Amino acid sequence: MKLKPKHIQISSGGPYVAILNLKDCEDNDIHRGDRIQIYSKSKSVVAIVDTTMDDSFVAQGEIGFTYEISKKLRVTNPVSVEPMGKPYSLKHIRKKLDGSKLTKKEIFEIISDIVNNKLSEVEIAYFAAAGYVRKFSFEETVALTEAMVNTGSILNLNSKIVLDKHCIGGVAGNRTTMLIVPILASLGFVVPKTSSRSITSPAGTADTMEVLANVALDLKTVKRVVEKTNGCIVWGGALSLAPADDAIIRVEHPLAIDAVGQMIASVLAKKKSVSSTHVLIDVPYGRGSKVSDLRKAKKLAELFVAVGKRIGLKIKVVFTAGKEPVGNGIGPALEARDVLYVLMNHENQPLDLREKALMLAGNLIELATRKKNGYRLAKKALDSGLAYRKMIEIIKAQGKKVTRPQEITLSEDYFDAKVSNSGIISYLNNRLISELALTAGAPKDKRAGIYLFKHTKQTIKKGETLFRVYAENPKKLAFAKEFYERNKKHFIELK
Amino acid sequence: MKLKPKHIQISSGGPYVAILNLKDCEDNDIHRGDRIQIYSKSKSVVAIVDTTMDDSFVAQGEIGFTYEISKKLRVTNPVSVEPMGKPYSLKHIRKKLDGSKLTKKEIFEIISDIVNNKLSEVEIAYFAAAGYVRKFSFEETVALTEAMVNTGSILNLNSKIVLDKHCIGGVAGNRTTMLIVPILASLGFVVPKTSSRSITSPAGTADTMEVLANVALDLKTVKRVVEKTNGCIVWGGALSLAPADDAIIRVEHPLAIDAVGQMIASVLAKKKSVSSTHVLIDVPYGRGSKVSDLRKAKKLAELFVAVGKRIGLKIKVVFTAGKEPVGNGIGPALEARDVLYVLMNHENQPLDLREKALMLAGNLIELATRKKNGYRLAKKALDSGLAYRKMIEIIKAQGKKVTRPQEITLSEDYFDAKVSNSGIISYLNNRLISELALTAGAPKDKRAGIYLFKHTKQTIKKGETLFRVYAENPKKLAFAKEFYERNKKHFIELK
Numbered sequence: 001m002k003l004k005p006k007h008i009q010i011s012s013g014g015p016y017v018a019i020l021n022l023k024d025c026e027d028n029d030i031h032r033g034d035r036i037q038i039y040s041k042s043k044s045v046v047a048i049v050d051t052t053m054d055d056s057f058v059a060q061g062e063i064g065f066t067y068e069i070s071k072k073l074r075v076t077n078p079v080s081v082e083p084m085g086k087p088y089s090l091k092h093i094r095k096k097l098d099g100s101k102l103t104k105k106e107i108f109e110i111i112s113d114i115v116n117n118k119l120s121e122v123e124i125a126y127f128a129a130a131g132y133v134r135k136f137s138f139e140e141t142v143a144l145t146e147a148m149v150n151t152g153s154i155l156n157l158n159s160k161i162v163l164d165k166h167c168i169g170g171v172a173g174n175r176t177t178m179l180i181v182p183i184l185a186s187l188g189f190v191v192p193k194t195s196s197r198s199i200t201s202p203a204g205t206a207d208t209m210e211v212l213a214n215v216a217l218d219l220k221t222v223k224r225v226v227e228k229t230n231g232c233i234v235w236g237g238a239l240s241l242a243p244a245d246d247a248i249i250r251v252e253h254p255l256a257i258d259a260v261g262q263m264i265a266s267v268l269a270k271k272k273s274v275s276s277t278h279v280l281i282d283v284p285y286g287r288g289s290k291v292s293d294l295r296k297a298k299k300l301a302e303l304f305v306a307v308g309k310r311i312g313l314k315i316k317v318v319f320t321a322g323k324e325p326v327g328n329g330i331g332p333a334l335e336a337r338d339v340l341y342v343l344m345n346h347e348n349q350p351l352d353l354r355e356k357a358l359m360l361a362g363n364l365i366e367l368a369t370r371k372k373n374g375y376r377l378a379k380k381a382l383d384s385g386l387a388y389r390k391m392i393e394i395i396k397a398q399g400k401k402v403t404r405p406q407e408i409t410l411s412e413d414y415f416d417a418k419v420s421n422s423g424i425i426s427y428l429n430n431r432l433i434s435e436l437a438l439t440a441g442a443p444k445d446k447r448a449g450i451y452l453f454k455h456t457k458q459t460i461k462k463g464e465t466l467f468r469v470y471a472e473n474p475k476k477l478a479f480a481k482e483f484y485e486r487n488k489k490h491f492i493e494l495k
Numbered sequence: 496m497k498l499k500p501k502h503i504q505i506s507s508g509g510p511y512v513a514i515l516n517l518k519d520c521e522d523n524d525i526h527r528g529d530r531i532q533i534y535s536k537s538k539s540v541v542a543i544v545d546t547t548m549d550d551s552f553v554a555q556g557e558i559g560f561t562y563e564i565s566k567k568l569r570v571t572n573p574v575s576v577e578p579m580g581k582p583y584s585l586k587h588i589r590k591k592l593d594g595s596k597l598t599k600k601e602i603f604e605i606i607s608d609i610v611n612n613k614l615s616e617v618e619i620a621y622f623a624a625a626g627y628v629r630k631f632s633f634e635e636t637v638a639l640t641e642a643m644v645n646t647g648s649i650l651n652l653n654s655k656i657v658l659d660k661h662c663i664g665g666v667a668g669n670r671t672t673m674l675i676v677p678i679l680a681s682l683g684f685v686v687p688k689t690s691s692r693s694i695t696s697p698a699g700t701a702d703t704m705e706v707l708a709n710v711a712l713d714l715k716t717v718k719r720v721v722e723k724t725n726g727c728i729v730w731g732g733a734l735s736l737a738p739a740d741d742a743i744i745r746v747e748h749p750l751a752i753d754a755v756g757q758m759i760a761s762v763l764a765k766k767k768s769v770s771s772t773h774v775l776i777d778v779p780y781g782r783g784s785k786v787s788d789l790r791k792a793k794k795l796a797e798l799f800v801a802v803g804k805r806i807g808l809k810i811k812v813v814f815t816a817g818k819e820p821v822g823n824g825i826g827p828a829l830e831a832r833d834v835l836y837v838l839m840n841h842e843n844q845p846l847d848l849r850e851k852a853l854m855l856a857g858n859l860i861e862l863a864t865r866k867k868n869g870y871r872l873a874k875k876a877l878d879s880g881l882a883y884r885k886m887i888e889i890i891k892a893q894g895k896k897v898t899r900p901q902e903i904t905l906s907e908d909y910f911d912a913k914v915s916n917s918g919i920i921s922y923l924n925n926r927l928i929s930e931l932a933l934t935a936g937a938p939k940d941k942r943a944g945i946y947l948f949k950h951t952k953q954t955i956k957k958g959e960t961l962f963r964v965y966a967e968n969p970k971k972l973a974f975a976k977e978f979y980e981r982n983k984k985h986f987i988e989l990k
Binding site for chain 2: 009019029033052053054067090093097120121123125129130132133253255
């Protein structure tokens with residue numbers, strides 16, 4: 001049937017959803033949730049049907065395009081609409097849910113249908129649930145990674161060696177990427193770093209870098225930045241690298257499930273998509289972090305290395321202390337300021353962040369060069385100011401906002417958390433500190449967050465300030481205060 | 496925040512979805528997929544947020560109500576909107592997905608949140624997946640049934656004994672309910688039968704009864720019909736009996752999953768909600784039906800009886816032949832005509848349908864009376880014309896359309912399927928026949944479907960017509976013809 005497009009600017013949040021008048025649906029035996037193919041000259045998309053009874057919204061003879069379809073089909077002339085059967089990939093998802101292993105071809109069909117918006121969010125959720133409950137085998141994980149890479153865009157770089165790093169997360173602060181990239185790029189290595197925005201933490205690398213520079217670049221611009229400066233620190237979300245991954249993560253979010261195979265595929269597909277060759281993975285472990293002990297961390301590492309090998313990535317995994325925040329600032333502006341302090345060798349620099357970044361950069365250099373002087377090279381790049389100058393170059397190439405810490409002003413809405421006993425700090429509760437920063441408005445409110453005055457192993461006296469909590473508006477500050485008061489006892493352990 | 500409602504008449508298909516302007520969301524830190532509570536004077540609903548960038552669609556200061564919310568909150572004055580946290584029930588769903596058993600309280604919270612629209616379809620899908628993969632224990636199944644009953648409406652009847660039947664489906668034709676109800680009601684038993692519309696079959700009981708009478712009655716009208724006639728045959732979907740069940744079945748549909756515990760809870764909750772006391776379950780088994788063999792059928796039966804006992808239902812299970820269609824007609828109009836033929840003792844009546852209905856009615860009478868003359872009583876009711884007169888009474892009470900078979904006109908668009916060999920029919924492919932009827936337009940097109948001239952064990956000669964396929968429009972007839980030609984060889988086996 002022929003229908004006239006009506007662009008209605010509701011976002012479905014991902015899948016292509018088209019809205020049809022109920023009468024047209026009844027006449028053509030189309031039901032809500034069915035798939036249709038929409039043709040407009042040379043282009044076509046598969047969309048999922050939603051229905052309306054309101055003629056003034058979408059009349060008979062019209063088809064409502066949600067924002068996602070409008071972006072793809074910018075047409076006003078009538079389009080052809082044909083009902084479609086269910087995609088075969090539903091059978092594969094059912095098969096996995098039933099406990100059978102999937103073949104490479106079946107996994108490719110699922111991932112390809114996700115990318116082409118042929119599966120609804122409910123259907124993708126079943127795939128996520130199946131992978132979570134039934135686990136992905138090694139071969140399935142490899143197939144999943146390859147399918148994700150092959151159904152997305154690729155950043156092609158003219159370099160034999162391309163470095164990358166990833167941290168599996170769960171530690172507040174910990175903004176090492178923004179140090180490692182300029183260090184390595186200043187030494188001549190190519191480091192096209194794409195990062196995510198925060199989903200559940202007070203700041204992702206993309207949120208933090210955004211305080212200093214534009215991060216939402218398109219693939220062409222990223223290529224230009226990397227060719228000019230050797231490096232970049234950009235938001236991966238705008239680049240359509242392994243886009244199936246984003247769709248799966250979106251449906252995993254409500255239940256916060258995170259299947260190991262899916263996580264490994266997700267990380268490595270993003271790396272492979274930017275043509276990386278050598279990848280360092282930071283696995284923080286211990287109380288309060290994502291991986292509870294070293295045994296689990298090592299098992300995860302083995303899997304990373306083995307899958308990496310199969311898809312042509314040299315991988316090294318380092319295990320780091322995950323039980324307390326790294327750096328003093330938590331939240332985008334506060335973390336960005338820490339990064340600049342370290343790059344400038346400023347007296348306010350958090351030494352733990354500096355040391356961790358040097359260690360990681362050193363390891364990555366050694367993985368790429370097979371020499372033993374990685375740490376020394378990294379330290380020289382940092383101490384000499386080369387890394388800072390490289391960072392300014394990168395910031396300018398991406399679209400400058402800020403290059404000096406004093407340009408980052410902090411909010412005047414804050415309160416201080418003071419301790420009621422004296423002692424040596426034996427434990428700082430990572431998870432609670434993150435939640436407090438979130439309550440104060442991070443990462444959405446860039447200047448909201450926490451500044452830590454003390455770390456573990458340091459002495460603190462009764463009445464001294466442990467940390468300061470910043471918010472951008474008084475209401476959120478009040479929420480944060482209330483959250484702090486309610487959980488006061490659990491933020492710290494003394495001995 | 497205060498927002499002005501805009502009723503936009505898009506149906507979400509179930510959950511309460513509210514559309515907010517993106518700017519309002521950003522100002523109030525609300526994201527797509529978040530839950531909000533909407534207050535209007537004494538009423539409130541929980542809705543899931545969708546966002547728009549189009550000010551002409553939902554402007555700042557407005558809130559778009561999808562059809563489901565509009566039905567509940569018919570207001571034009573500004574409403575109060577408050578962001579809400581994630582429901583606790585998500586933790587329980589995650590727990591089940593992780594393989595742990597749920598407590599009665601946890602199951603109640605999940606079911607109650609489903610009924611109150613606090614869970615999105617993606618979240619309900621995770622619950623369905625968890626129940627499917629991890630299975631529900633006996634205690635969980637009991638808790639699920641009770642929770643479904645207690646979160647829905649109840650049909651209260653002034654009768655100590657209330658009869659009901661259910662067929663787990665999978666057999667084409669098989670419209671026994673429309674015979675059993677008038678037979679039992681004519682004998683003085685109370686039979687408040689609610690049925691579903693077809694989801695994947697050529698006709699559900701509600702679709703078929705709709706050819707003869709109105710079936711979409713409200714609870715009050717159903718009560719009136721039953722009090723007047725002892726029986727009813729209505730569509731359950733309009734009654735809000737165990738509504739959680741409908742929401743779960745909706746998300747199970749794309750993958751056609753059907754967890755045993757969930758299925759039992761679903762059936763028995765509907766029965767308990769109409770105050771049934773004695774329930775007969777028809778489990779067709781064998782090649783091509785839902786339950787493949789007698790061993791599986793018996794296991795299922797034990798579970799039905801045990802769960803029934805716990806919630807106060809006396810249950811008897813009968814195992815019937817599921818490998819071929821029952822009756823001659825397949826599709827709403829054709830099946831309704833068969834039913835009337837049987838009730839009238841007409842020469843065109845399909846004897847297999849008549850016999851099966853008498854056997855089931857007899858069993859149900861014996862379950863309720865503990866006497867041994869069930870079949871004889873049922874036969875007498877049918878042969879005497881009492882059952883037919885009762886059916887006319889019920890049809891009139893529900894809202895009459897048709898009471899005589901000759902009022903059911905068939906379509907003039909049809910083709911005949913003739914066989915190319917002679918022999919005795921040893922197998923008729925249930926599943927293929929159903930698919931063919933669906934392709935021809937059933938159940939949506941009431942007069943589309945198939946009329947079988949021959950059944951198994953009967954002799955057929957080369958060139959004789961096996962069945963006739965009716966459609967309401969030529970395009971669908973062509974589709975059906977094509978489907979038939981492609982699968983011709985598999986419809987029948989001869990010996």
